[in-house]
Amino acid sequence: MVGTATKPTAGELKPWREARTPPFIRIEGISKHFGDFIAVDDVSLDIWQGEIFCLLGGSGCGKSTLLRMLAGFEAPSAGKVSIDGQDMAGVPPEARPTNMMFQSYALFPHMSVEKNVAYGLLRGGMGKAEAMEKVAAMLKLVQLEGFAARKPHQLSGGQRQRVALARSLVKRPKLLLLDEPLGALDKKLREETQFELMNIQDQLGVTFIVVTHDQEEAMTLATRIGVMDAGRIVQVGEPRAIYERPGSRFVADFIGTVNLFEGKVDVAAPDAMRITTAEGPILTEPVVGLRAGQQVAVAVRPEKMRLSREQGAAANVLSGTVSDYAYMGDMTIYKLALDNGRSVKVSVSNIDDASEAFTWDERLFISFPAKAGVVLSA
Amino acid sequence: MRRSWFLIIAATLGFLFLYIPIGSLILFSFNESKLVTVWAGFSTKWYGELLRDEQVLGAVWISARIAFASATLAVVLGTLAAFVLVRMRAFWGKPILRGMTTAPLVMPEVITGLSLLLLFVSMERMIGWPAGRGMVTIIIAHTTFCLAYVAVVVQSRLVDMDESLEEAARDLGAAPVRVFFDVTLPVIAPALVAGWLLAFTLSLDDLVVASFTSGPGASTLPMVIFSKVRLGVSPDINALATLIILVVALGIVIAGLVMRRK
Secondary structure (H helix, E strand, O other): OOOOOOOOOHHHHOHHHOOOOOOOEEEEEEEEEEOOEEEEEEEEEEEOOOOEEEEEOOOOOOHHHHHHHHHOOOOOOEEEEEEOOEEOOOOOHHHOOEEEEOOOOOOOOOOOHHHHHHHHHHHOOOOHHHHHHHHHHHHHHOOOHHHOOOOHHHOOHHHHHHHHHHHHHOOOOOEEEEEOOOOOOOHHHHHHHHHHHHHHHHHHOOEEEEEEOOHHHHHHHOOEEEEEEOOEEEEEEOHHHHHHOOOOHHHHHHOOOOEEEEEEEEEEEOOEEEEEEOOEEEEEOOOOOOOOOOEEEEEEOHHHOEEEOOOOOOOEEEEEEEEEEEEOOOEEEEEEEEOOOOEEEEEEEOOOOHHHOOOOOOEEEEEEOHHHOEEEOO | OOOOHHHHHHHHHHHHHHHHHHHHHHHHOOEOOOOOOOOOOEOOHHHHHHHOOHHHHHHHHHHHHHHHHHHHHHHHHHHHHHHHHHHOOOOOOHHHHHHHHHHHHHOOHHHHHHHHHHHHHHHHHHHOOOOOOOHHHHHHHHHHHHHHHHHHHHHHHHHHOOOHHHHHHHHOOOOHHHHHHHHHHHHHHHHHHHHHHHHHHHHHHOOHHHHHHOOOOOOOHHHHHHHHHHOOOOHHHHHHHHHHHHHHHHHHHHHHHHHHOO
16 A cells, blocks of 8 residues: 555645635525524635535524525525535425534434434435445444444433434435534543544545534634634634634634734835834734734734743843743643733743743743734734 | 421321322222211122113213313314414414413313303304214313313423424435424324323313213213212212222323323
8 A cells, every 4th residue: 555545636635725626515695684683694605525614603603504504494595505516495404415413413312323323314215224234334433333222312422422423424415514513522522523523524525514613623623614703704714724824803813812912004014014012013024915004913822922031032022920820731821911011821832841930920021023923904 | 307397297287188088088989888978897889889870881981982082182283282382483373372272271161161152052053063062062172171281281392392303304304294203293292192191081070161061961970970969979979989080090190101201
């Protein structure tokens, strides 16, 4: 095997980067109104085959409504959805090439695990013997071989979640919709299941759309993330891009922790950029399209800042006193009060043992390079 | 925890108050004497007497048929009402329907009986149906008030039911009618059974509404007992009452067990 497989190019692995292959799912200008309330507001998205696309947002941002429109439970007020080139308008849920894994799992309480998983196959007109074969294979995939005869109420939360996954995957849908799939699991089980989910997706090649409010979950699972706010998609991108280059204050703040410095563009030269903030001038890498005098914010992630007792020679140096810190094991998060009272979070990786750690009320220098700051105009 | 004497006494008195009449009735049903209030030794002869009483046996048969029919009709109609009340989006008539459905729960039986009697009489005059009063009219009347109880029981089950179960079935390829029989019905089945048993016992017990809506040759068991008691309590009535208590208690226990099973 070694050496025979050719490494796929970035374009094959990440088709959204090049417009070579047509998208598998096209969502064009879709909206959903409930009376006066606009749940989903003019959303357009292209999703490619084999993706794990995460819709990320707080509660009430419209992500679940969008998912339910894809499944056919809600009819869009405007716009169009097509899956694999087929227009979905007026197609009822039972006729769509999609399956859904519900947040509550929605396992049929009066049926055994086996019957739950077989339900979709039998409704689809498959013979009983063939269906049972597929069910057995599916239960093996989700490691529930010994549980076929159990009823849902005899299973643990994690087992129920796997039955729900098996049931939604056994028909090999073109598109699998997952509504907060890991929401009901505890943290440890959640992390394990995330990787399991990715493995299964890899083996079956089904396209996943996952709705979640958990940004960590989105980061680990997704090929791409669509961040939603108030019914709109505010940014679409690969997890790394969303984290490193957020497009707006909302995204920067929603994904991970961030220090936002509000200010005005002072110097906007092709080789240098300076922003005046209440905390002093901040140097960043030049951004095309920004003019002097424009209102912007500089976003700096806590792990991109350094703490030291002596003033270093970095592009940006602030100073403050430690007001609080939290030891997390792998790292320590320090909260520093700047001279103007503003608080800044800095995380320090505990590579060495933490004996050299800083403590309360210590006066420290916070330094970060020009490339650490992301300038946000939105 | 130390037991409070007050609670124990209160509980004891409460139980005595509720069960002494029933207990004495059961006890005296095994009384040898013809005099209801004088104990003269143990005997089951009144049970034998009861089995030879054509009038009572006929009434039992009529009551059972009425209870069976009205319980079944009440389950069908009550379930439909519960579905509309729980699942349908608000419409102008919904509060009225809700009120109408639950009204028989609080309406005095005399009024229910009288209004139904008036309805049957004027219907007969206008459309010729139901011709006269008898089993059919009692069944309709009992269905009316049993429906309310069934609707309440089924409603609570429907409210508890996760609607995504039905969505999941549709998502897996079942058309709406199929979803109803594959998922909805089995999930609410305990409530239907409980509602049926409740309706059955209610119909079996009813005297007032049945008296208003009954006609010649359609005397239910409670009506026969009542007319017998008016001529003086005879011990065979005690025996009959004991059997009824047994049947009703069984019905309620089964309904409770079915409801509890999830």
